[in-house]
Amino acid sequence: MKNSCIIIGAGLSGLTAAHELLKNNWEVTILDKGRGVGGRMATRRAGEARFDHGAQYFSTKTPDFKAFTQNFLQASIAKEWHLEEGDKSFSHPRVIGINGMSSIPKFLAEGLNIRTNEKAIGISETENGCKVITETGNSYEANAIICTVPAPQAIELLQKSEISLAEISILENIQYQPCIAVMASLNAPTNIPSPGGISLENSNISWIADNFQKGISPVFSVTIHANPAFSLAHFDDDLNEVGKQLLSEVSYLISAESVESLQVHRWRYSLASERHTDNFLVSASTKFPLIFAGDGFGIGSIEGAFISGKSAAQNLLKI
Ligand SMILES: Cc1cc2nc3c(=O)[nH]c(=O)nc-3n(C[C@H](O)[C@H](O)[C@H](O)COP(=O)(O)OP(=O)(O)OC[C@H]3O[C@@H](n4cnc5c(N)ncnc54)[C@H](O)[C@@H]3O)c2cc1C
Numbered sequence: 001m002k003n004s005c006i007i008i009g010a011g012l013s014g015l016t017a018a019h020e021l022l023k024n025n026w027e028v029t030i031l032d033k034g035r036g037v038g039g040r041m042a043t044r045r046a047g048e049a050r051f052d053h054g055a056q057y058f059s060t061k062t063p064d065f066k067a068f069t070q071n072f073l074q075a076s077i078a079k080e081w082h083l084e085e086g087d088k089s090f091s092h093p094r095v096i097g098i099n100g101m102s103s104i105p106k107f108l109a110e111g112l113n114i115r116t117n118e119k120a121i122g123i124s125e126t127e128n129g130c131k132v133i134t135e136t137g138n139s140y141e142a143n144a145i146i147c148t149v150p151a152p153q154a155i156e157l158l159q160k161s162e163i164s165l166a167e168i169s170i171l172e173n174i175q176y177q178p179c180i181a182v183m184a185s186l187n188a189p190t191n192i193p194s195p196g197g198i199s200l201e202n203s204n205i206s207w208i209a210d211n212f213q214k215g216i217s218p219v220f221s222v223t224i225h226a227n228p229a230f231s232l233a234h235f236d237d238d239l240n241e242v243g244k245q246l247l248s249e250v251s252y253l254i255s256a257e258s259v260e261s262l263q264v265h266r267w268r269y270s271l272a273s274e275r276h277t278d279n280f281l282v283s284a285s286t287k288f289p290l291i292f293a294g295d296g297f298g299i300g301s302i303e304g305a306f307i308s309g310k311s312a313a314q315n316l317l318k319i
Helices: 012-023 063-074 103-109 151-159 168-172 228-233 239-249 301-318
Strands: 004-008 027-031 043-046 049-052 078-081 094-097 120-125 130-134 139-142 144-147 179-186 197-199 205-210 221-226 259-267 272-274 290-292
Touching (some): 004 012, 004 130, 004 139, 012 301, 043 179, 043 259, 049 221, 063 078, 063 094, 120 151, 144 301, 179 228, 179 239, 221 239, 239 259, 290 301
Parallel strands (some): 144 290
Antiparallel strands (some): 043 049, 078 094, 120 130, 130 139, 179 221, 205 221
C-alpha cells in the first residue's frame, strides 16, 4: 500500500509538510476547518479594501527558508517590504504577499488535495493505520497523521479521540498570545510615515499597518493590532466598541472622519510565546506515526512554522 498521510491544518506548516511528502511520492490529504487555506497568514476584504489581519510580514534567517522564499519572490507572489532605513527595529527587509499574506499559502496550496470546512474532531487507530473523523461526518484513513493546529486545539482534538498521548504535557506547555485585530477602511490617507508599518510602545496598540502604503490594498485601509495584555483583558468585550477605542487612541495617525467601515477580529492564538524547543513532537503512545508540528515548536512565527512542518515530514519519511 502506498504511504499515506493526513495533515490536519492547511497553514504554512501543514502545506510545507505536504510538499515534502509529495516529493517522496506519499499520498497526502489536508484537512482544514476554515473556508480557505493559510490559517494565520490571513487576508480579508471589505469592498475594495484589503487587510492583512493576521501575520504582517516575515523575515528569513535560515538559508533553507531564504531559498524557499525565493520561489514566491520569483513568481511575483511575494515582495520585499523595506521599512525605512534608520528605523532600528526594521533594519532589514521583510517579505510580504503581493496581494496580502494569504497569497503565499494560496500559491502553495495549488494542486494539493485539500478539504476545507473539515474540522477534525477525532483520531483513532485502525487495523492498517489511522483514521480522522470530521465534524461533517466524513472519515479519512491513512498510515500516518501530522497535526499542525495550535497546541491548545491539538489537545482539544486529543481529548475527543480514542487515543492518549504520554507527552501531553509538552503540548500543554506551549502558550500563545491573544490578539485583537482592527481593520478600518478609510476615505483619506493616514499620517503613518512611509513605508506604512509602525510598532508602538507604551500603548495598548503594538502594531499599525497602512495596507495602502504596504501595497496590498488599492484603497486606503489600516490594520491595528492590540498588544497581548489589552487583547486578553478585552477579549470578550463588544468588539465594535473595542475597535472604536483603539482607533481613538491613534487619532493622530488616523482621523476619525476618514473611517468608512470597521471590522474587528479576535485571534485567540497569535504568536506562540512559549514554545517546545524541538521542531516537532512524535507520539510514542500510538502504533501509527502521529506527529505534532506548527509554530509552537522551534523558533516560532512563520519561519518556525516552515521549519517545523518540513522537519516533521522528513522525520515521517524516516519512520
Ligand atoms: C495577529 C497575528 C500577527 C502575527 N504576526 C506575525 C508576523 O508579523 N510575522 C510572523 O512571522 N508571524 C506572525 N504571526 C504568526 C504566524 O501567523 C504563525 O506563526 C504562522 O502562520 C503559523 O502557521 P501554522 O501552520 O503553524 O499554524 P496556522 O496558520 O494557525 O494553521 C493551522 C490551521 O489549522 C486549522 N485547524 C485548527 N484546528 C483544526 C481542526 N480541528 N481541524 C482542521 N483544521 C484545524 C486552522 O484553521 C488553521 O488553518 C502572527 C499571527 C497573528 C494571529
